[in-house]
Amino acid sequence: MAAASSSSLAPPAVPMELHAGNRDRLVATLRGCFSASLRPLRSLVLLQGGEEQTRYCTDHLELFRQESYFVYLFGVRDPGFYGAIVNPLPFFFPGVR
Structure with missing residues (x-):
């Protein structure tokens, strides 16, 4: 009889320093790139994370998977987030005013 697997659907923990x-x-x-041009060095990078999707206008939510580049830069795996790269780093939380 095969031993039970200890695998999980959760991704491994990644330190936020990464x-x-x-x-x-x-x-x-x-x-x-900007220093080689005449453009100003002050800029803002605004990225939108993934959104939850429903199946054919029903109450069934598809399995959510965050956009890969968003996870790479921010480590956020939840839907509905925006991230901006400025100093300090703000997050725009969905539904919070």
Whole structure:
């Protein structure tokens, strides 16, 4: 008889420092591109995360998977988030005013 698997559907934990490093590398790349042009060095990167989808206008929600680049930069796996890369890093939470 085969032993029960201890696998989980949850992704492995990733330290938030990894995502901060990813954002820092993106900012460094953008600064390098902008410094080579006449554009100003001050800019804003605004990204929208994934949204939950329903199936054919019913109450059935499809299995949500966050947009890969959003997870890469921010580590957020929940739907409905926006992220902006400025200093300090703000988050725009869905439904919060």
